Amino acid sequence: MAVQRPFLRTPGFWVIVLAALIAGAAGIYAASSRYSPAPAADGVVEQFFRTALPDAAGKPVDMGAFRQKTVVINFWAPWCAPCVEEMPELTALADEVRSRNIHFVGIGIDSATNIRDFSAKVPVSYPLAVAGFSGTELARAFGNTVGALPFTVIVTPEGNISYRKTGQVTQAELKTALGI
Template sequence: MNTKRILAAAAVAAIAAGGGVLAGHWVRGGDVSEAGEAPVAQSAVAQLWSAAVTNADGKPQSLALYKGRPMVVNFWASWCGPCVEEMPTLAKLHDEYSKKGIQFVGLGVDSGKNVKTFLQKVPVDYPIYVTGFGGADLARAFGNNAGGLPFTVVIDAKGNVRATKLGEIRADELKRTLDAL
């Protein structure tokens, strides 16, 4: 377990230093088929709706209840410095954009115990779910091949991936993406 954390921390550090291909840049849409859908992204969204997640107390939850709503999905972990740094920004943006119908969701790629302890210290006003380390596979489905955190995905109301970002978000950049939904 400690080895996984050390490797994950090293990956985050490499990404923060610019080592990731996508680090620090929003990636828009994706390769679009004639039907107007990005096949890989559509598959990832389907995986999101069926993902096995729990709340911080370990009770099974379903992300499918968010179908049909524009969403910001943020993959994070309690041991990830940049993840913790961006949470206040995400909370402020959630407050602003929830009035416009945009749902923010945090997916903790961490243990339930760590997420629960973190949320007791740092309250967050948008839903936080626990994916465990399997959340890294879900993030990879959205194109996070580096496996780094934080990783943010913007999905429109039709279930299309509009943008992804590996690394800490900047409010102005995320606002531009959300205003275009």
């Protein structure tokens, strides 16, 4: 005996299904638009290279040292769960590609104390600079208008931005973006 589903034949059911599909598509579009980086500000790469920020011990990290190198810039914070989750992968990749003139730098959006405490628990092999909440302005200049973390940028040796992502990044994504 066949199961009857008379509700499938009613126009009201299909209107609800169509409305749900449209709402879902609109939500996906809004989320992807909201978290897609905006165009970077003119001169932001030069601004980055002119920046020196302290590390957690107060020693300056001169971003100009990354000039004419490929640099992966990761804006993060110790209180950001996706940031903390991606750190071991970023560290492993940084170690793997260092001989290829590819360098990583973390720009911490927090206090030196919190970044120092984090570093004691989670080993990171690349420099971690302390920008505090003012680091969000540099991230914003790179196109992170929503201020979400993590936010990752790749700058080529020629000083061009080749990759930007708001949200957690994986080794595979970065390897593809780096062409390795």
